Amino acid sequence: MRLIPSVTLLRSTALLTGLSLLSACEGRQSVLNPAGRDAQDVLGLIWVMFGGAALLWFLLGAIFAYVTRVEPREMPRRWGEALIIGGGVIFPVILLGALLAYSLPMMAPQRAAEEGLKVHITAEQWWWRVAYELPDGRRIVSANELRLPVGRRTGLVLNAHKVIHAFWVPALGGKVDMIPGRETYLSFQPEEPGVYRGQCAEFCGASHALMAFETVVMTPEDYAAWLEAEAADAQKPASAEAYRGAEVFAREGCGACHTVRGTSAAGQVGPDLTHVGSRKSLGAGILQMTQDDLSRFVAHTEAIKPEVAMPSYDHLTLKDLRALAAYLKGLT
Amino acid sequence: MSDIRDEQDAHEFRAEALSLWRITFGPLIWALHFVCSYGATALVCAKAGAEAVPVLRMGIGIGTLLALALIFWFGLQAWRQWDLRRDREWENDAGTGEDRHQFLGHAGFLLAAISFIGVVYVALPALFIGTCA
Numbered sequence: 001m002r003l004i005p006s007v008t009l010l011r012s013t014a015l016l017t018g019l020s021l022l023s024a025c026e027g028r029q030s031v032l033n034p035a036g037r038d039a040q041d042v043l044g045l046i047w048v049m050f051g052g053a054a055l056l057w058f059l060l061g062a063i064f065a066y067v068t069r070v071e072p073r074e075m076p077r078r079w080g081e082a083l084i085i086g087g088g089v090i091f092p093v094i095l096l097g098a099l100l101a102y103s104l105p106m107m108a109p110q111r112a113a114e115e116g117l118k119v120h121i122t123a124e125q126w127w128w129r130v131a132y133e134l135p136d137g138r139r140i141v142s143a144n145e146l147r148l149p150v151g152r153r154t155g156l157v158l159n160a161h162k163v164i165h166a167f168w169v170p171a172l173g174g175k176v177d178m179i180p181g182r183e184t185y186l187s188f189q190p191e192e193p194g195v196y197r198g199q200c201a202e203f204c205g206a207s208h209a210l211m212a213f214e215t216v217v218m219t220p221e222d223y224a225a226w227l228e229a230e231a232a233d234a235q236k237p238a239s240a241e242a243y244r245g246a247e248v249f250a251r252e253g254c255g256a257c258h259t260v261r262g263t264s265a266a267g268q269v270g271p272d273l274t275h276v277g278s279r280k281s282l283g284a285g286i287l288q289m290t291q292d293d294l295s296r297f298v299a300h301t302e303a304i305k306p307e308v309a310m311p312s313y314d315h316l317t318l319k320d321l322r323a324l325a326a327y328l329k330g331l332t
Numbered sequence: 333m334s335d336i337r338d339e340q341d342a343h344e345f346r347a348e349a350l351s352l353w354r355i356t357f358g359p360l361i362w363a364l365h366f367v368c369s370y371g372a373t374a375l376v377c378a379k380a381g382a383e384a385v386p387v388l389r390m391g392i393g394i395g396t397l398l399a400l401a402l403i404f405w406f407g408l409q410a411w412r413q414w415d416l417r418r419d420r421e422w423e424n425d426a427g428t429g430e431d432r433h434q435f436l437g438h439a440g441f442l443l444a445a446i447s448f449i450g451v452v453y454v455a456l457p458a459l460f461i462g463t464c465a
């Protein structure tokens with residue numbers, strides 16, 4: 001008896017969270033809201049496939065209904081044979097063959113060569129190492145965020161460290177595996193400026209679900225300006241608190257794992273922090289880039305991201321943590 | 333008396349052994365076509381340049397036509413062996429030599445049909461995708 005209300009409650013909460021999740025997304029991470037050429041192609045393919053499947057399903061259903069409900073009598077042998085061979089063999093073979101023929105030519109364009117930049121993305125546990133390769137071969141290192149110019153095709157050279165991950169920004173294009181020691185390639189041509197969410201789509205360990213990133217699509221002018229800023233060294237601390245934060249950063253040895261270009265910090269184990277403060281999210285798409293979240297992340301890393309390679313700095317005083325956060329937030 | 337029957341059975345069995353083999357030919361050709369097409373594509377795309385791709389597609393095309401012709405030929409033989417047109421017997425479920433013979437034709441025909449479709453589907457990517465990308 002007591003089970004019933006709780007089940008109803010569970011169900012309605014599940015429904016409510018489902019609904020609020022749906023509305024919270026606003027299509028930022030939805031195949032149904034394409035913001036680029038490649039995602040439009042994928043969506044078109046989805047509808048055609050769905051249409052073909054629906055046609056097959058309804059037709060077979062209609063035949064079943066006909067022979068069991070409408071006309072359940074024995075029919076002439078020829079009729080029966082025509083129905084089974086025609087409807088059960090020839091029609092599906094032709095329909096599936098047509099769908100296959102429609103989908104196959106779409107594969108190559110999703111990997112078309114880039115027109116401008118190439119971005120190298122390496123999946124780590126559980127974050128993204130990112131390097132922008134300029135046409136002159138120079139590389140600009142960043143992390144946990146992808147920025148793309150609108151209207152131009154950018155190449156994505158994918159790789160992984162240790163285990164398999166998968167790269168997926170549903171609003172911009174298809175999904176591709178990231179395999180240790182093996183380069184895979186994908187390219188995006190975004191058409192609408194905006195911020196779209198990407199997510200690791202292949203189980204890669206304890207914090208797999210916490211491995212996401214923001215993709216920022218910008219106008220070419222904004223993009224050029226951003227790229228120039230990203231190539232520059234880190235900004236100097238601009239306040240007394242931030243200055244103190246830089247000291248804590250050096251004292252605690254954060255630089256053994258993190259790089260902040262223009263300082264002595266040159267570690268390669270964790271994400272590059274040179275411009276961490278300009279990112280749209282923190283911790284690979286899971287927290288906000290605010291002073292509060294920054295100090296929370298540094299103090300309770302393991303609680304926020306299970307099995308993470310970064311130690312939790314919960315021994316630091318609140319003042320040190322706030323200072324660290326101010327310093328990091330100022331690295332724009 | 334029983335010796336004669338045994339001998340007759342043995343004789344029939346020997347004659348049927350070949351059609352027991354024959355029902356595997358359709359799927360075998362399908363498997364061979366699959367391995368060759370995918371193996372050749374992997375090799376060409378990994379080791380050779382883009383200029384080898386048209387040759388590869390041509391090769392797959394010829395291999396496909398050959399495979400389809402062979403499967404068609406085996407299918408036709410099996411169809412004749414099933415002998416549906418003459419006796420209109422869809423099922424051959426009696427334990428007689430004739431039914432065994434026709435049943436093997438039936439099975440061989442269906443396997444040839446599915447192998448034919450399989451080979452066509454395997455070849456479609458080579459027809460519609462012109463690059464290694």
Ligand SMILES: [Cu+2]
Pocket residue numbers: 123124126164165166200201202203204208211
């Ligand atoms: Cu992952």
